[in-house]
Amino acid sequence: MLNQKLEQKLLQKLSPQQIQLMKLLQVPTIAIEQRIKEELEKNPVLEEGSNQEDETEQDDYSDAYDEVSESEKEFDFSEYSDDETPSYKYSVSNKGKDDDEKAIPLSGGKTFHDRLKNQLNLRPISAHQQQIAEHLLGNIDDSGYLRRDLSAIVDDLAFTQNIMTTEEELEEVLKVIHDLDPPGVGARDLKECLLLQINRKLEHNPGSSTLITAWDILSREFIKFTKKHYTKIEQKLDLSREELREAVDEILKLNPKPGNSTGDSSHRNEYVVPDFTVSIEEDELKLTLNGRNAPDLRVSNQYREMFDAYNKNKKGASKQQKDALMFVKQKLDSAKWFIDAINQRRNTLTVTMQAILNRQREYFLTGDEIKLRPMILKDIAEKVNLDISTISRVVNSKYVETPYGTFLLKTFFSESLTTADGEEVSTREVKRILQDIIDAEDKQKPHTDETLADLLREKGYNIARRTVAKYREQLNLPVARLRKDL
Secondary structure, eight states, rough: OOOOOOOOOOOOOOHEEEEEEHHHHHSSSHHHHHHHHHHHHHHHTTEESSOSSHHHHHHHHHHOSSOOOOHHOOOOOOGOTTSSSSSGGSSSSOTTTOOOOOOOOOOOOOOHHHHHHHTTTTTTOHHHHHHHHHHHHHTTTTTTOSOOOOOHHHHHHHHHHOOOOOOHHHHHHHHHHHHHSSTTTTTTHHHHHHHHHHHHHHHHHHOOOOHHHHHHHHHSSHHHHTOOHHHHHHHHHHHHHHHHHHHHEEEHHOOOOGGGOOEEEEEESOOOOOSSSEETTTOOOOOOOOGGGOOOOOEEEHHHHHHHHHHHTTTTOOHHHHHHHHHHHHHHHHHHHHHHHHHHHHHHHHHHHHHHHHHHHHHHOOOOOGOOOOOOHHHHHHHHOOHHHHHHHHTTTOOEEEETTEGGGGGGOOEEOTTTTTOOEEEHHHHHHHHHHHHHTTSSSOOOHHHHHHHHHHTTTOHHHHHHHHHHHHHHHHOOGGGGOO
């Protein structure tokens, strides 16, 4: 049974403007540039350029001006239609000689797979084998490996290209691909890749004892080699330490990813555009926000005047004129909201980065990682009176250019650790000292995690072995056994 009742609720809801600001906060400079471009194309009321008029006149769209110009009187709203307006009127294509060209020129060239296919065309194989070989080349990844099982490729050829073949025939065609450059291409695993490169070297120097020893190590003791069980390899293959060292040096010269060695033009370099620039002037830090984060945007005078002129005579307007008035008003409001969001984003970025500068002043003046103070998102949020989630969005994917390099903002945040003297230090400092200890160790007898923990305790950092292991993994450093050299 339906019934009515009256109740009161307290809810928290985000307005569309707040959602828009949150989304704008977390995008980096390149993305915000694209976002502004999309808004300019979508909203004809929004224009690039500074606005010199009074702010009160820009914001008050409901009050008309006292005087209406002749051009406004002659304007007929019935002729206005958004769908019929050509797109070129929404953008300005004028370009001055001093304007920056922000596009990155990309050089063209043949891809890795194109070069393999060109080499394959020079091989004396049948048309049937050529089709199979081209299909195999299509399954080779950018590192140069054939990751799929031959049985699955046999099914693919049968169902997609109606080519009947066997795994044995695929093996024969794969041998042709193994003969292509770079050496090791088409291998199914690391062991086969390295053996193909050793075989290519043995073809040019068949009498080399070092290459023969390296081939024996890879073919017979590959697992022990990957785990650096050098003593066991010496005993199994009856090698001296010098022979083992020469063979291992030869193996280390091989390329584990032959596909990445060809300089493939399809792989683009990642360009980092810093959102902030920090410079030092007379022992003082100077913060500059990237100009692309704060473009000059304004509301079109033409559309604002159009709205004000029609608003005076809206009582006798037709339905078409009212629809046109509603369209212009929505676009005006949308443009104003977007401009306010961009300005608020700029202010939030500046205030947050300035708080980070103040807390990490010694580091930005010296560049010494040991001077980094413990800092979490909550510390900055309390300084700038913003929510932690807002600070998280600000530091997300943002970079700062300093005299010592360009860094991700997140790298300046770290937990604290108490030393034996009761002083709080950043975990970044401990990782830096741990890195220095490992770099200076005897590679023939590297330190275990327990030894590293003891050495750090001697320096006043009382941390457990498992914490040392965690920091070592975060530094991408292997265990002691895998750091051992001959």
